[in-house]
Amino acid sequence: MLSATGIHKSYGKLEILKGVDLEVAKGEIVTIVGASGAGKSTLLHIIGTLDRPGSGAVSINGINTGKLSARQLSAFRNQHIGFIFQFHHLLPEFTALENVCIPAYIARKSQKEAAIRATELLKMLGMDHRAHHKPAELSGGEQQRIAVARALVNNPLVVLADEPSGNLDSNNAQSLHNLFVDLRNEFNQTFIIVTHNEDLADLADRKIVMKDGLISGMGGTTGGIKNA
Template identity: 50%
Template sequence: MLIRVDDVYKHYMRQQAEIEVLRGIHMEIAAGEMVAIVGPSGAGKSTLLHLLGGLDRPSSGTIYYDNWALHQFRDEELADFRNRHIGFVFQFHHLLPEFSALENAMMPALIQQRAVHEARRDAQQLLGEVGLGDRLHHRPGELSGGEQQRVAVVRALVNAPDVVLADEPTGNLDQAMGQSLQQLLRRLNEELGHTFIIVTHDREFAAQMDRAISLVDGKASAV
């Protein structure tokens, strides 16, 4: 099992009141799965994704990647683990406007201190696979919304992570672009074997995945 979430709770203090967002989450994700997380706004979907990605820590409970327990890592160790094992795609692409598509896609590999020629080779190959082989040197402002989000997907994949976590990756796109990106993610899962965990409000998109997990009132259940 690639990921195991064991009795995870998450709460915040707000105006001296405790807000409980996640209440005893149990879930398992196998390598190569494509899993949707669905549920109403405010149910804790993004919070769960942040915990799975090591961007935040649970109030209690444990998240395991293979034999690694995330809570055992110090902050700098966790940052290195994220860079090597986890890719992120957000609703807003967060590309650096002064850099080209290729340079943006290379960034995680450079942070990992991989050789520049290797980072360029892998990013260029992936950009070609997502249909951007002729847009390598275009800056984000010269790309459409769908093209920008494809660059963000390649950036998430360039280090060949164990899992890609995506938070509403099509939520900021029109219907046609959104459907195109959905098909791309499904193809990458099937052809390259990447594990995807995707938060989405789109029930049709969720239905295309291997399975869906519903999050309601901070608790998870199978759909």
């Protein structure tokens, strides 16, 4: 479903990615781990079309994202890729329900259609009772669940998460990790997650280890990491 081939990325003379190849299947949970500076977040941003590679190609559902115009890429990103970050980035002046609806509005869905989908997601995530609360009235775990609902509102092909539980306490982090597995099991949702959290990394179907801009190892989490 997703393929990244020969991904290189440099900023000036600093080479961040040195030729990364990665394939992810539909319904797979893949975690990317490694020391700070290994290139994990840069790779995630390139896969998510937030940045372009210096060379190489990213294909999602058979579409080469590098061949899309800026306008086409923006629409593709909105409709097919969901994002969850360490900080929820909810808009403080809007309610939980309104925050979840925003990507659907950008995709030109009607207010009614967006609200129905957002309400369904909030109910599924156990947050429907908080639909009309603003972010400041929610706990950290609740805020991040709203961010998950927002990422899912347009039924994306893939959800990309960058340290999604990095700002949560251990109980809320574990709850969020279990939620990712539940969403995959119920909806065959695909996740690619950058994390330093070993518990989350070990819940994945596959764990990718990055070092110095390259994939240094990968394997199923039940069998341990195998050297590439």
